[in-house]
Structure formats: structure tokens, C-alpha cells
Amino acid sequence: ILNVEQSPQSLHVQEGDSTNFTCSFPSSNFYALHWYRWETAKSPEALFVMTLNGDEKKKGRISATLNTKEGYSYLYIKGSQPEDSATYLCADFGNEKLTFGTGTRLTIIP
């Protein structure tokens, strides 16, 4: 993996269902992996900064895991709610800057 890649590009999930999506990043020279949530008409908001292989972080119904050896991170949302509708961005840290993926656009269907 040379760039940061996210899949799927978009996702529709029924309210109450759980979901997850993937971020792949270059596994060599790893420093940190950031997750952001970007709601329409708002600014991106930091969710997690992950640094250690095997790291798992949680904020309410949202959690994330990290595998630095194989170069991927999963974001999980449990019991989706309408307010979870947003674009979720991951970013790889290197040379004092972030390289962002193109995001996963999540829509929760009431």
C-alpha cells in the first residue's frame, strides 16, 4: 500500500444496526493513524489517534482497532443512530503532516 485507502466509499445502514469500515495505510515507517468524523456543514472533528499495534480505542458507541504490521485500521459503530451520518476520514502521520484517505460516507436510514 503506497497511499491511504478507505473502503467502502459509501455505506447505507439501517438505524440500530452495527457497521464497520476499513482504512489501509503503508505499514513501513509507521508513526500514528488518525480518525476524523466530518458532518455536513461542520468542520472535521478528531475521533482517535492510534499509535500502537493492537491498540483499541473507544468513544461511546464508536471504537477503532489498529494493526500496524499489516497496515490497516477498522472503525466500528455499534447500534447506529441518525447522528452518526457523516464522512469518516482516516489519515496516516508522517513528516509532521497527515495524508488523508478519501473517506467513507455513512448514511443512517431511520
Place this chain on the structure above:
Amino acid sequence: DVKVTQSSRYLVKRTGEKVFLECVQDMDHENMFWYRQDPGLGLRLIYFSYDVKMKEKGDIPEGYSVSREKKERFSLILESASTNQTSMYLCASSFLGEYQPQHFGDGTRLSIL
């Protein structure tokens, strides 16, 4: 709460004009960043700065310059605006280091006619 303020939400300019986008942060962050966001391309870094009067090129610096005369203020300059610079521009700031999240402004939607 961290506040990153961009001078305009919407801006319309003409081809060839010199355009200034201003960004101010109130948290004494060392780092400041300018991104543009285009459909299907994600956030792309134009320039960043880790200290007053310091600047580093990002991934797409062509056609842009920046100025950081004070720690809290980072300006993006389009020297001679072109239609392919129509985009959403986002400013962000952070403390130094890989563990530090970036804090974003609300964005400026710039249209070049």
C-alpha cells in the same frame, strides 16, 4: 475549546485576481495547515507551517503561497486565481507531534469565475 476561525464561509472571485484566505487559531498551536477538498479526492495538503515565518510545501503547492507572520495566523494566497482553484479550503492547527489531533475551521467555499 479550540477555535480555528476562517475569514469567510463563501467567497467568489474572478480569474486572475489575487485572493487571500485567512485563518486564526486561539490555542497557541505550533502547526498550521491549509487543505483543499474536492469531490472524490479527499483532503489534500497545500502548505503547512510549524513555526512563525516557517513554511513547508504540501502535496499540491502549485499556484499557492502562504504567510505566517504571527503564531496564531496563517494566510493562504492565490497569486493569480484560476478556475481550477474553485474548491473548499480548510485550515487546521495542532501542537507538534504525531499524537496531536488537528483542529479544523469551518472551511471557505471559494468559487473562481
